[in-house]
Amino acid sequence: MNPPVPGLEPAFDVAVRLGPLEDHGMTRAGHRRIVPIAGGRVTGGVDAEILPGGADWQLVRADGAIEIDGRYSARTADGDLLFLHATGVRSGRPEVLEALLRGDAVPPEEYYFRTTLRIETSSARLAHLEHAVFVASCVRSADTVAYRAYRVT
Template sequence: MSATPVVPGLEHAFDVVVDLGPLDDYGVTRVGHRRVVPIIGGRISGGLDAEILTGGADWQVLCSDGSIEIDGRYSARTDAGELLYLQVSGVRSGPPAVLEALLRGESVEASEYYFRTTLRIETSAPRLAEYEQALFVASCVREADHVRYAAYRLT
């Protein structure tokens, strides 16, 4: 007899606002159209509470269809001084006109495009070890100078 895999569920874990600096456009490289968006701050709240530190970035590849491959890496610090490292990977896609509006920094309803990521968290803080031992997915919203997302633990 073999065991049946557990069907994963989603459990809301925390919310994030990531403040963004001006985009650097590297142009077309051998892997695609490279852009780097600096992370200049933000906040994690609702279950996990921490300040996002300046110094991270989102290393993006703009694909020929207008979609964006997300590769974000940044750090956060809790009020108790515990450090977290977040690694975010995902995709933002949608109709060309909507993606172009987002590129111009215009406000677009989140239902008009697809913006989803996966998250992994590292920390040496024993109190936060449960975050290292889980996978998270997020539904994201891009706004002119920040990204907001709700993160869900895969159960």
């Protein structure tokens, strides 16, 4: 018996506002950068406000690629809380990654930026989000990361 071939269903869109990058330099784990999350919105299949206080704890690899480890909370209009955990990679040619770091506008097809998402919630209404795998295609601008999340079927 063959397992089913997974597909992708659009699930929701996210726009995260970023604070100033904190470059911690070389640590025992590698070149650590922390990007504070200042707010934002989740729209579409889920509507919520992204709360300030999360961050993306990045590691810059020797090859220039960035390992993403974003963790942040969002609150729906009904007061339900979501914890979103995005892990992935952003990579590209060195000059493209440098342009992104400067905040230059770079077409998303010039670099690779993909994440997986895990969601936690205590809301019975939103519990279905904890029972799915999500992947996202992301775009980085000067002070925002935007992505569309897809539910893997």
